[in-house]
Amino acid sequence: MLKIADLPRTQKYKSIAVMTSGGDAPGMNAAIRAVTRFGLSLGLDIYGVTKGYSGLLEGEIHQLNASSVANIIQRGGTILKTDRCLPFHKKSVRQEAANILTRKGIDALIVIGGDGSFTGAHLMEQETGFPTIGIPGTIDNDISGTEDTIGFDTAVNTAIDAIDRIRDTASSHDRIFLVEVMGRSSGFIATQVGIGGGAETIIVPEKKLTIAEVCKTIERGQKRGKSSSIIVMAEGKKPGLSYRLAADLTKRGYSPKVCILGHTQRGGVPTAHDRLLASVLGASAVSYLLAGKSDCMVGIQKSEVVAVPFKHVVTTRKALPAELLKVATTLST
Ligand code: F6P
Numbered sequence: 134m135l136k137i138a139d140l141p142r143t144q145k146y147k148s149i150a151v152m153t154s155g156g157d158a159p160g161m162n163a164a165i166r167a168v169t170r171f172g173l174s175l176g177l178d179i180y181g182v183t184k185g186y187s188g189l190l191e192g193e194i195h196q197l198n199a200s201s202v203a204n205i206i207q208r209g210g211t212i213l214k215t216d217r218c219l220p221f222h223k224k225s226v227r228q229e230a231a232n233i234l235t236r237k238g239i240d241a242l243i244v245i246g247g248d249g250s251f252t253g254a255h256l257m258e259q260e261t262g263f264p265t266i267g268i269p270g271t272i273d274n275d276i277s278g279t280e281d282t283i284g285f286d287t288a289v290n291t292a293i294d295a296i297d298r299i300r301d302t303a304s305s306h307d308r309i310f311l312v313e314v315m316g317r318s319s320g321f322i323a324t325q326v327g328i329g330g331g332a333e334t335i336i337v338p339e340k341k342l343t344i345a346e347v348c349k350t351i352e353r354g355q356k357r358g359k360s361s362s363i364i365v366m367a368e369g370k371k372p373g374l375s376y377r378l379a380a381d382l383t384k385r386g387y388s389p390k391v392c393i394l395g396h397t398q399r400g401g402v403p404t405a406h407d408r409l410l411a412s413v414l415g416a417s418a419v420s421y422l423l424a425g426k427s428d429c430m431v432g433i434q435k436s437e438v439v440a441v442p443f444k445h446v447v448t449t450r451k452a453l454p455a456e457l458l459k460v461a462t463t464l465s466t
Contacts, residue, residue, distance in 0.1 A: 135413045136437040140424035142175075146240035149422065150194060152182035153211040154218070154250035157399055158270045158284025160407030161211040164245050166202040167415025168268075173199055175423065180239055185246070186218035186253060189230050194237055206408055209287075209400045215246075221253045224260060231261035240264065241422050245283070247271035248447050251430060255443035264427035267443065268414045272399055275319035277449040278441030279432025283414065286406040288315065288398040289325045295394055296330035300363060307360035309351060309382070309389040313375040315398050316367035322398070323367035324457050333359070333465045336366040336378075339453045344381045350465070351387065364389075413438060 151168045153161050165181065172179045181201070183193035205212055220226045234242060241264040244254045254265035269276045272288035292314050303310045312332075316322045320337020327335035334350040336342050351362050366375050372393060379389045403411070410433070417431045417438045429440045 134436070135409070135433065137413060137417055138420070138438055140420045142423045143425045144240075144423050146177065146423060148178040148180060148239045149241050149243060149419065150180040150182050150234060150237075150239045151213070151243040151245065152185055152189065153213045153215040153270065154185035154244055154246035154253070155215060156217075156247065156271060157209075157211050157215050158272045158282070159209040159287035159399070159401055159403035160283035160411040161245055161270050162202075162205040162208050163403060163408045163411035164268050164270060164283055164415040165211065165213060166206055167412040168243055168419055169197045169202045170199055171416040171419045175419065177419070180237070181213050182242075184214045185216040185250070186221040186230060187216040188214070189233060190218070190220070190226065192233055194233075194239070206412075207402055209402060217249070218253070224256070227253065227257040228261055231257055231263040234263060241266065241427065243268060243418050243422070245270040247273070247282075248276055251443050252447045255428060255447055258428045258443075264422065266418050266422050266427050267430035267446070268411075268418050269430060269432055270411075272322065273316055273319055274321040275316070275451055276430070276432070276446060277451040278430060278446045279434065281410055281433045283407055283411045284399075284403070285321065286410075287401060287404045288322055289329065290404055291398050291401055292322065292326040292394055293329045295392070295397070296326065296332070296363060296365070299392055300330075300361070303361040303363060309362045309364065309387055311364045311366060311375045311379050311389050311391045313366050313368050313372065313391070313393040313395075315395070317369065319451065320367045320453050323365050324453060324461060327365040328457070328461045328464065330363065330365065331465070332365040332461070333362040334364040335458065335461050336364065337453060337458070338367055338369045340458060344378070344385070347378070347382070348385055368393075
């Protein structure tokens, strides 16, 4: 069970705003609900910013009450909507955002998102002194300083469910399937899905495989009588790269089928795990802010909620545990 810190209240904040930013992730609604209801229970006014930093710049800020977040814990997506806001890369734009929040009487901002969103929050706080805190929400689980991110568990379960279905048809037709999962620069989804789905081969951005190595894993299975194979591949820089690998395999005499799971992994009902994680991190973000912590992200380390400075979060790359990949390779032989 997750351990939550009991923190003394040192700040006299009256109003806190919450937003979702970057790619949506199942469980973000549970985090919005937790921030709102925990904040209200402490006498705070809670505001929701619509559409991330873009909405903030347009003044899309509305007060939330307990009913605003009723019946959302089980819903995927984000009721606050989200966006990737390129203008926020500019210092003058971040200054304007802080001014808008201050004019609204808001004392601090909670950002639910990934490392791009945290970079924006970190720079805004450094440049303007406006307090910000992050809650890790991304299906990729690629955020440094936390072992877990909201949405990862749901995405992995969605992809494993798809692989179970693909395996039925793969084995019926004696086929090789290339299943492309999300993960722009990290292979957390691919590795966990590959292990949980019993894939013969896992291809991640952290450890490139040559076409000869991929063929070897297929042949290894064939030698012991396997007639079908599942290769799980992280999408990497852009979706669709699995078609290139399929073409290379075709040149070597295989007839692979490609299945790109894409955004199906981003939607859907959040798992119990993600709802709990989001609820605990949402409440903790409020607690840390009131205890005077900001310019940081709440995360999980060794089952405990911790506050990790944004500087560390946005400048460190989270490594994929090498032993996980080893386990994957061993189990697929
Ligand atoms: O960051 C989460 C993520 O789902 C990545 O895995 C993926 O590469 C990217 O977002 C897709 O973003 P978009 O929905 O903007 O195309």
